[in-house]
Amino acid sequence: MKASMSIINRRQAVFCILSTSLAFHIPKVTKASQEKVFSYIEDITSGQKPIDKKISLKLPKVAEDGNQVKISFEVESPMLDDNFVESVYIFADGQRTPKVARFIFTPSMGICSITTKMRLSRSQNVYLLAVFNDGRHAISSSLVEVTNGGCEG
Numbered sequence: 001m002k003a004s005m006s007i008i009n010r011r012q013a014v015f016c017i018l019s020t021s022l023a024f025h026i027p028k029v030t031k032a033s034q035e036k037v038f039s040y041i042e043d044i045t046s047g048q049k050p051i052d053k054k055i056s057l058k059l060p061k062v063a064e065d066g067n068q069v070k071i072s073f074e075v076e077s078p079m080l081d082d083n084f085v086e087s088v089y090i091f092a093d094g095q096r097t098p099k100v101a102r103f104i105f106t107p108s109m110g111i112c113s114i115t116t117k118m119r120l121s122r123s124q125n126v127y128l129l130a131v132f133n134d135g136r137h138a139i140s141s142s143l144v145e146v147t148n149g150g151c152e153g
Helices: 010-025 034-045
Strands: 055-058 069-075 085-092 099-104 112-118 124-132 137-146
Touching: 034 085, 034 124, 034 137, 055 124, 055 137, 069 085, 069 124, 069 137, 085 112, 099 112
Parallel strands: none
Antiparallel strands: 055 069, 069 112, 085 099, 085 124, 124 137
16 A cells, blocks of 8 residues: 655645644643642731631531532621621632632621532642731631542543
């Protein structure tokens, strides 16, 4: 059997060369790291040490399905005009983007509490950062083992 060669034009050759070179230069998809999460926290808190406040962070120890991981939290605060939780951030160190959520609170809410679901791609640490109206903050974290990833696998 005789092999035949096909002739390609200049446009096809340039396309093949550019496609091949682009494939080698596309950055690999990376996961966040604890350092990246701590960098975000440092930016938000301006390097101040966290205060000792009771934070109830509830996550499953083992999540069978990473597509729907239930998370709930409650931050101890009187939620008065001069003393309240202003915002709560959730970070995860195994995601492509470690910023998972931000919740904003006001004193009229009366309580700083949320229950929701999030997606986790693999086993990782989840961090909760509560920022108070006077600039102080409190932090809590929990490790979640994911058996079937929700984002990439």
